Amino acid sequence: xxxxxxxxxxxxxxxxxxxxxxxxxxxxxxxxxxxxxxxxxxxxxxxxxxxxxxxxxxxxxxxxxxxxxxxxxxxxxxxxxxxxxxxxxxxxxxxxxxxxxxxxxxxxxxxxxxxxxxxxxxxxxxxxxxxxxxxxxxxxxxxxxxxxxxxxxxxxxxxxxxxxxxxxxxxxxxxxxxxxxxxxxxxxxxxxxxxxxxxxxxxxxxxxxxxxxxxxxxxxxxxxxxxxxxxxxxxxxxxxxxxxxxxxxxxxxxxxxxxxxxxxxxxxxxxxxxxxxxxxxxxxxxxxxxxxxxxxxxxxxxxxxxxxxxxxxxxxxxxxxxxxxxxxxxxxxxxxxxxxxxxxxxxxxxxxxxxxxxxxxxxxxxxxxxxxxxxxxxxxxxxxxxxxxxxxxxxxxxxxxxxxxxxxxxxxxxxxxxxxxxxxxxxxxxxxxxxxxxxxxxxxxxxxxxxxxxxxxxxxxxxxxxxxxxxxxxxxxxxxxxxxxxxxxxxxxxxxxxxxxxxxxxxxxxxxxxx
Numbered sequence: 052x053x054x055x056x057x058x059x060x061x062x063x064x065x066x067x068x069x070x071x072x073x074x075x076x077x078x079x080x081x082x083x084x085x086x087x088x089x090x091x092x093x094x095x096x097x098x099x100x101x102x103x104x105x106x107x108x109x110x111x112x113x114x115x116x117x118x119x120x121x122x123x124x125x126x127x128x129x130x131x132x133x134x135x136x137x138x139x140x141x142x143x144x145x146x147x148x149x150x151x152x153x154x155x156x157x158x159x160x161x162x163x164x165x166x167x168x169x170x171x172x173x174x175x176x177x178x179x180x181x182x183x184x185x186x187x188x189x190x191x192x193x194x195x196x197x198x199x200x201x202x203x204x205x206x207x208x209x210x211x212x213x214x215x216x217x218x219x220x221x222x223x224x225x226x227x228x229x230x231x232x233x234x235x236x237x238x239x240x241x242x243x244x245x246x247x248x249x250x251x252x253x254x255x256x257x258x259x260x261x262x263x264x265x266x267x268x269x270x271x272x273x274x275x276x277x278x279x280x281x282x283x284x285x286x287x288x289x290x291x292x293x294x295x296x297x298x299x300x301x302x303x304x305x306x307x308x309x310x311x312x313x314x315x316x317x318x319x320x321x322x323x324x325x326x327x328x329x330x331x332x333x334x335x336x337x338x339x340x341x342x343x344x345x346x347x348x349x350x351x352x353x354x355x356x357x358x359x360x361x362x363x364x365x366x367x368x369x370x371x372x373x374x375x376x377x378x379x380x381x382x383x384x385x386x387x388x389x390x391x392x393x394x395x396x397x398x399x400x401x402x403x404x405x406x407x408x409x410x411x412x413x414x415x416x417x418x419x420x421x422x423x424x425x426x427x428x429x430x431x432x433x434x435x436x437x438x439x440x441x442x443x444x445x446x447x448x449x450x451x452x453x454x455x456x457x458x459x460x461x462x463x464x465x466x467x468x469x470x471x472x473x474x475x476x477x478x479x480x481x482x483x484x485x486x487x488x489x490x491x492x493x494x495x496x497x498x499x500x501x502x503x504x505x506x507x508x509x510x511x512x513x514x515x516x517x518x519x520x521x522x523x524x525x526x527x528x529x530x531x532x533x534x535x536x537x538x539x540x541x542x543x544x545x546x547x548x549x550x551x552x553x554x555x556x557x558x559x560x561x562x563x564x565x566x
Contacts (some may be wrong), residue, residue, distance in 0.1 A: 194293030433522025
């Protein structure tokens with residue numbers, strides 16, 4: 052995620068700068084409509100996901116590498132973390148600040164727009180409907196403007212009929228209708244959302260202002276493409292009269308006095324259709340080339356086995372920004388430590404077998420049930436029936452234990468043999484070597500691990516804890532405990548004792564029921 056955000060910020064900023072540089076020569080060659088379409092480049096790049104790329108990585112062979120077993124270190128949480136680490140590290144903090152700023156700016160813009168829109172509609176009078184668009188008169192505006200995406204409106208000032216001539220009124224309405232028909236208001240909303248996502252980027256603010264200007268110039272061109280020579284003069288006068296200086300955030304309007312002279316100059320150099328078609332063709336090619344060239348690549352490593360002598364191979368990450376999902380193997384977590392699996396059978400007792408539902412037996416004539424201690428002869432019929440049910444379930448459990456005794460003893464003996472012939476000790480040594488290699492690999496690739504949103508020092512701390520855990524293992528004690536679990540006579544005696552305890556419970560219950 053962090054990798055994509057950084058790559059998108061850099062690439063989209065570069066494309067915005069490129070458009071800011073090219074927009075004037077492109078306008079002269081191909082016209083304002085092609086210039087307006089140039090802003091698709093940074094906009095599409097900002098929503099372009101990471102593109103996948105697969106890279107083969109050589110790792111230890113299956114025959115010689117350490118066994119993949121659960122890591123004891125995974126059960127421990129990192130300790131002694133700084134405040135920044137507790138908050139998820141600097142990448143997480145910066146992302147939170149970025150999202151908070153974007154949300155504040157977006158909510159503020161929406162609130163301002165809703166307030167302005169409500170003021171215009173509240174003081175307006177509907178005078179006509181054209182192509183599903185309501186034509187309003189409002190005292191809150193000084194020039195015509197288009198607003199609304201679902202419910203679409205064109206608002207006109209109260210003096211529209213007296214201040215504008217018939218031809219100027221027709222051309223002004225054509226301008227606002229062109230905004231609606233070409234989806235400019237939707238484009239304005241998307242542009243503002245993208246601006247909010249780059250609220251900290253000065254290039255984004257400059258690009259947004261240039262985008263709005265190019266949108267108005269493109270709308271002028273759409274109107275003038277259908278106008279005759281006489282209309283061009285009247286259209287310029289309409290723009291000059293509408294320049295009151297008040298516009299809405301997401302609206303399209305004629306009244307932008309700061310850009311008036313530039314727009315009038317552009318209108319004298321409207322390109323022909325052939326140049327416009329050529330410009331759109333070149334723009335389409337630029338989109339197809341620029342987006343893949345500036346894309347963020349999500350590198351997915353595929354491990355391939357190396358020869359036994361090859362050892363651990365580290366991936367090459369030069370000049371490549373690697374996402375968290377594609378970090379080196381050492382950064383993916385704590386390396387595996389050989390698991391210790393003992394197949395011992397703990398002696399069963401009647402209290403353990405039956406007492407799992409708040410029933411316990413104290414001595415020969417006392418039982419605790421539901422937290423109350425009673426003698427056997429004080430038990431109610433319901434309590435005795437409940438003990439019978441629990442006893443029957445304990446017998447079934449005992450039967451299952453007996454059925455698996457042979458397999459569990461064989462498994463325990465196999466583990467003991469593993470200790471005796473040194474297999475376990477070799478796995479421990481291999482794990483230590485693998486962890487040392489992982490520590491060295493993390494030091495080499497620390498820069499890229501941080502780009503992936505992880506803290507190399509925290510990963511190394513987990514690996515060192517696992518190393519310490521290996522060093523502190525008492526192998527002799529493990530072997531003794533494993534050997535204690537393979538005494539079949541002890542296990543059978545434990546099961547017989549549990550069965551006798553259950554028989555004693557049944558005898559007492561039968562005696563009580565026979566009274």
